[in-house]
Amino acid sequence: MERELLLECQRNDRNAQRKVYEKMAGKLYSVCKRYLKNDEDIEEVLADSFYKIFTKISQLQNPDVFEGWAKKIAVNECLQKLRATKALHISLEENHVVSSDSTLENVSFEKDILSLLNFLPEGCRAIFNLFAIEGYPHKEIATMLSISEGTSKSQLNFARKKLQELLVNQNI
Structure with missing residues (x-):
């Protein structure tokens, strides 16, 4: 991600935020889709992720790690959504056997x-x-x-x- 674009986002430039959204939306959508099934939940978490990204972007000290930082926010938002819906319940009903088959x-x-x-x-x-x-x-x-x-x-x-x-x- 371009440093100047991220600096503009830190200054709450809506045009810069739109550009960042357009560049990152597909990647973050894919991250969310790996955790959530429901399209409405994915869209909600994606919106929450971008809200958090744009409100916390001033905390990002190294613009070179922006993409990984944004993905981590999306993952955490997905986990938070799963916890809120209690869908993260880990079932230990079956006896889990470690397999050496790779x-x-x-x-x-x-x-x-x-x-x-x-x-x-x-x-x-x-x-x-x-x-x-x-x-x-x-x-x-x-x-x-x-x-x-x-x-x-x-x-x-x-x-x-x-x-x-x-x-x-x-x-x-």
């Missing part, structure tokens, strides 16, 4: 995998996104979601197992 890691069909994420329970999907896509460690995920590291690891393994099953069933 089929999922070898799949290069990112778009297909992302579409299959919609079939995961909300909590598993959030943990999978945070770990496998966003790159957060289990300790940080546990803190963010107020769960144990073991639950985070267990849910990630459960998500991987379910995704592997879905991949096999979909012949992907």
